[in-house]
Amino acid sequence: MIIFWIIDRSQTGINIPVQPVQPTTGCGSGWVEYSGMCYIIIKQRMTWNSALSHCHSLSGTLAEGYSHSVNDFLRNMMLSDHSACEVANFVYYFIVCSSATQLYSKYCWLGGQKSGGHWRWLTSGSFHYTDWNTHEPDNKYGNENCLEMGYHVDNHWNDQSCSDTRNFICQKRKP
Ligand SMILES: [Ca+2]
Numbered sequence: 001m002i003i004f005w006i007i008d009r010s011q012t013g014i015n016i017p018v019q020p021v022q023p024t025t026g027c028g029s030g031w032v033e034y035s036g037m038c039y040i041i042i043k044q045r046m047t048w049n050s051a052l053s054h055c056h057s058l059s060g061t062l063a064e065g066y067s068h069s070v071n072d073f074l075r076n077m078m079l080s081d082h083s084a085c086e087v088a089n090f091v092y093y094f095i096v097c098s099s100a101t102q103l104y105s106k107y108c109w110l111g112g113q114k115s116g117g118h119w120r121w122l123t124s125g126s127f128h129y130t131d132w133n134t135h136e137p138d139n140k141y142g143n144e145n146c147l148e149m150g151y152h153v154d155n156h157w158n159d160q161s162c163s164d165t166r167n168f169i170c171q172k173r174k175p
Pocket of ligand 1: 136137138139140144158159160
């Protein structure tokens, strides 16, 4: 009986789903590796300082798009994350994407801050590469001293008030 069942299953061509093997990056669950670093989007809206503290608690800091390639990687990380909610069908949208934190996932703090009129990364020094959106940085209300990615389409940079709340990207060195 059991033998017949096995034969029958084999003849139907039914494939038992196999969980895809997740690549072992050494970064830990939820982190993505790029060029020796690990990155993660945290979908909890926080002020820039609170976001930095949260990254510290994960043994990292806020992500720094200090070069064209790293910044593109971060942009794509966010774009693919956001597009998952943009293009999904309505059922998926209401189940997965409807929380406020998800809807705002395209706005993320990065680890850049302005001091004395000079923009610097937390660990990578002065800005050499920049990816400002058109008409940015505009210091619109005179207090836009923190760097966010994703203010407009294509996820370019904007200077934003540090007390506003945003999702954010943390980075840490690959262990
Ligand atoms: Ca601005």
